[in-house]
Amino acid sequence: MGTSKRVITREEWEKRLNEVNIRKEDMNKLVMNYLVTEGYVEAAERFKMESGTEPLVDLASITERMAVKKALHSGDIEDAIEKVNDLNPEILDTNPQLFFLLQQQKLIELIRNGKTEEALEFAQEELAPRGEENQSFLEELEKTVALLAFENAADCPVGGLLDISQRLKTANEVNAAILTSQNHEKDPKLPSLLKMLVWAQSQLDEKALYPHIKDLSTGVLEDHSASKK
Secondary structure: OOOOOOOOOOOHHHHHHHHOOOOOOHHHHHHHHHEEEOOOOOHHHHHHHOOOOOOOOOOOOOOOHHHHHHHOOOOOOHHHHHHHHHHHHHHHHHHHHHHHHHHHHHHHHHHHHHOOHHEEEEHHHHHHHHHOOOHHHHHHHHHHHHHOOOOHHHHHEEEEEEEOOHHHHHHHHHHHHHHHHHHOOOOOHHHHHHHHHHHHHHHOOOOOEEEEOOOOOOOOEOOHHOOOO
């Protein structure tokens, strides 16, 4: 026979929530952290003026970081590399894996644009030497060059490299590296806290019936009878 769950009324639950003291300054820092990490520079500037919350990085650097991201999203790898070096040359100098990822993306873009001879030359001169020094680089190079063996590269087993998602993956890696170089978290804290909230609710579900936050976008509490539907 299972243990019956404790029923917590809305009144009792709201009373407990109201007893939790969260400083407005801490909430503001969370919001600013999200805006800065995600690159919403105009929103961050407005929030700074309205709340008096200081960002942990120069807001001008957000614009520069977003310019790198935009270049990568559009497939302009040379421009992205130049912009990263303008921001901080050490980012690529000290991260050979990231530099290889960018070079691999450049090779993918050459193949995408049908520049076969240029792609082969670039692979041989720029990427092959790095592959000789690193087995994982060599495997990635071989996988990318395999795109050239098909008349329609999209039909290749690794045709997914030509998907826009590959550009986004590269952009996210570069974005994370820039944030790390600025002593800033790679990921915003707010989504992690929301995941913790969902996890905590799932744990509590096993022991009690209580008002849930079912829709995180509204934060509205729903009675346990409604949340069961």
